[in-house]
Amino acid sequence: MNSPTIDIKEYSSKYQSQVLDLILQIQQQEYHIPITREDQPDLLAIETFYQKGNGNFWVAVANDEVVGTIALLDIGEANVALRKMFVAENYRGKTLQVSSRLLHQAFQWARENAVHDIYLGTTQQFVAAHRFYEKNGFVSVTREELPDAFPLMKVDTKFYHNTTPFA
Incomplete structure (x- = not known):
């Protein structure tokens, strides 16, 4: 089987429904997290919520299908929150490197936009994601160490901070 070509693209509204379907499927079916579309109004307003200031939103696309997402949310003072990092199960791992x-x-966007710090919140269930973040320079921090402007999600119980690529 040939590996599909995967392009990383800035989000545009034509990907709206696919982004929503991918994220909800991973959250609800795969990880059984009781979170709904209504709990995530940001997913219905990606351009106005994420794509401003030092923030942005990207999709990984294979054969016109969204197979991954990542976002940076500008939280002020040269800080961003990494949000909505999801990759379809068949596209995870070292082979495709999505x-x-x-x-x-x-990270490249953060460097180009003079971001100093990236913070993120995740759930205890995403153990493989924890390892991934730690391999990429994120260190575990307590909730109290987050900037005041960090957007807390009710499902987030584990937090990370990264300054490595930007200092």
Whole structure:
């Protein structure tokens, strides 16, 4: 089987329904997290919520299908929150490197936009994601160490901070 060509693209509204379907499927079916579309109004307003200031949103696309997402949310003072990092199960791992390519895109954007710090919140269930973040320079922090402007999600219980690529 040939590996599909995967392009990392800035989000545009033509990807709206695919982004929503991918994220909800991973959250609800794969990880059984009780979160709904209504709990995530940002997914219905990606351009106005993420694509402003030092923020942006990207999709990984294979054969016109969204197979991954990542976002940076500008939270002020040269800080951003990494949000909505999701990769379809069949596209995870070292072979296709979708997660690494998405994160690299976010890091590159952060450097180009003079971002100093990236923070993120995740759930305890995403153990493989924890390892991925730690391999890419994120260190675990307590909730109290987050900037005041960090957007807390009710499902987030584990937090990370990264300054490595930007200092």
